[in-house]
Amino acid sequence: MFAAYAARIDRDQPLNGLELGDRPAPAARPGWTTVDVKAASLNHHDLWTLRGVGITEDSLPMILGCDAAGIDEHGNEVVLHSVIGQTGHGVGPDEKPSILTERYQGTFAERVTVPTWNVLPKPAELSFAEAACLPTAWLTAYRMLFTNAGVRPGDSVLVQGAGGGVATAAIVLGAAAGLRVFATSRDEAKRKRAVELGAEAAFASGERLPRRVDAVIETVGAATWSHSVKSLRPGGTLVISGATSGFTPKNGELNRIFFLELKVVGSTMGSKEELAGLLDFCAAKGIRPVIDSTLPLDRAREGFAKMAEGELFGKIVLTV
Numbered sequence: 001m002f003a004a005y006a007a008r009i010d011r012d013q014p015l016n017g018l019e020l021g022d023r024p025a026p027a028a029r030p031g032w033t034t035v036d037v038k039a040a041s042l043n044h045h046d047l048w049t050l051r052g053v054g055i056t057e058d059s060l061p062m063i064l065g066c067d068a069a070g071i072d073e074h075g076n077e078v079v080l081h082s083v084i085g086q087t088g089h090g091v092g093p094d095e096k097p098s099i100l101t102e103r104y105q106g107t108f109a110e111r112v113t114v115p116t117w118n119v120l121p122k123p124a125e126l127s128f129a130e131a132a133c134l135p136t137a138w139l140t141a142y143r144m145l146f147t148n149a150g151v152r153p154g155d156s157v158l159v160q161g162a163g164g165g166v167a168t169a170a171i172v173l174g175a176a177a178g179l180r181v182f183a184t185s186r187d188e189a190k191r192k193r194a195v196e197l198g199a200e201a202a203f204a205s206g207e208r209l210p211r212r213v214d215a216v217i218e219t220v221g222a223a224t225w226s227h228s229v230k231s232l233r234p235g236g237t238l239v240i241s242g243a244t245s246g247f248t249p250k251n252g253e254l255n256r257i258f259f260l261e262l263k264v265v266g267s268t269m270g271s272k273e274e275l276a277g278l279l280d281f282c283a284a285k286g287i288r289p290v291i292d293s294t295l296p297l298d299r300a301r302e303g304f305a306k307m308a309e310g311e312l313f314g315k316i317v318l319t320v
Helices: 044-050 134-148 163-177 188-194 223-230 256-259 272-285 299-311
Strands: 002-005 019-023 032-041 068-069 079-080 110-114 120-121 156-161 181-186 203-204 213-218 231-240 263-266 291-296 315-320
Touching: 002 299, 044 299, 068 263, 079 134, 120 223, 120 272, 134 163, 134 213, 134 272, 156 163, 156 188, 163 181, 163 213, 163 272, 163 291, 181 188, 213 223, 256 272, 291 299, 299 315
Parallel strands: 156 181, 156 213, 181 203, 213 231, 231 263, 291 315
Antiparallel strands: 002 019, 032 068, 032 110, 032 315, 068 079, 079 120
16 A cells, blocks of 8 residues: 655654655454545654654654544544554553554555544544544644643633644634633744634734733743743643754743742643544534645655645645
């Protein structure tokens, strides 16, 4: 079957390790379901895999892709939850949870197999492309906002780095849930788009906000860390799920964190139950994931290059 896969690890030039071509089709195994992929979406996790984060050379070649929507063996339209082994279903009882592409072949292929427990019904209201955007970036944003930030309608939230998949999702979901959403971006066009998607206002990166917020959604990392901490009200919560600009900020702002009793919460992906809630939320409220562009699988390299350059707003979807 045709697939986009990591053939080599290159920490400095990750796209050098990306190959497109034939790979073995997944074999049937008890307790697992094979899905014909209709659409899959890119995540920064795929670039990190090409850099060797969360994977070793002896696991290669590895088909990339965490997210997918497609049709299962019984003809059902489905969405995949990409965390394998979260509750032991389909794997050994002592196996640690992993995301597709870390231990098991991913979704950038004509077919993929996952534990049957990881398969959820696709809402009829969502297209395959829209549904394929949800299981990683949108699920991450959903968990950050509604589980880990603990915000309620009327609360204020700062979303750093408008344009990225998680940040865009947080703006749309937060606005739909009645939050006062502020956003930042270095790019004026992205700031304008953030407001169109529901942000109350958007500011240049590092610009002082008109008020301190109840929570910050942080995925940028080192470049925005200080601004995130300074933007919180006393007792506020900073939720971090990524660090695309680097892991080590120049100033940790520890004095502000302890003096203002701020909470810093790490967040990774989400549960199957949260994904089900996200799917229902999108279907019921007419929420649609923001798609930057859609490409056929054989043009995956273009999508990877666009994501690596940061020249996108929303998700890049690959269709099969």
